[in-house]
Amino acid sequence: DAGVIQSPRHEVTEMGQEVTLRCKPISGHDYLFWYRQTMMRGLELLIYFNNNVPIDDSGMPEDRFSAKMPNASFSTLKIQPSEPRDSAVYFCASSANRITGELFFGEGSRLTVL
């Protein structure tokens, strides 16, 4: 299996621009998670889906962030408009069957907002 695939790996943009991060989970996994990693706050859960349905978005920082999962093999995390404080590494992860099952992370998307 190819694992969780994220794109782009690196994104540099200017403040105010829209950013879209993409994720393809492992086939057959029912849960998909979006995390943000920073030095100060570590790994923060932004949102997670179960069977393509958003279950908990309490970690989404504000209305500038949105996430969708139109089908079982694709999810997006969008930031509009982006701000310098959004600079971080964004990880997508998936797991099979259980929310507390082993999480399989992608390699992350490093976002820099100038």
Add this chain to the structure above:
Amino acid sequence: QQQVKQSPQSLIVQKGGISIINCAYENTAFDYFPWYQQFPGKGPALLIAIRPDVSEKKEGRFTISFNKSAKQFSLHIMDSQPGDSATYFCAASRNTDKLIFGTGTRLQVFP
């Protein structure tokens, strides 16, 4: 109550030494405690996990010690190797709820 506190933030160990990373939690309903290992430029990967019905779990050079009464658990890396240099995250959850991660410990093992 949802926090998992991890220490130290960074750790330097000589090759062959023991690396110890500690975590503490408040929520007594937590019943699953995994550790994740992250190498630079990669996503975290599950290393080892424990449930509160046992006090210790060992997999090779990696051991989780769990103290339910103190609400603490720790990762011990015996005979630490330069290849163990990575960031380690503890985490905790209840069966029906999401994982809560600690803030991470950057381990450097020098030859």
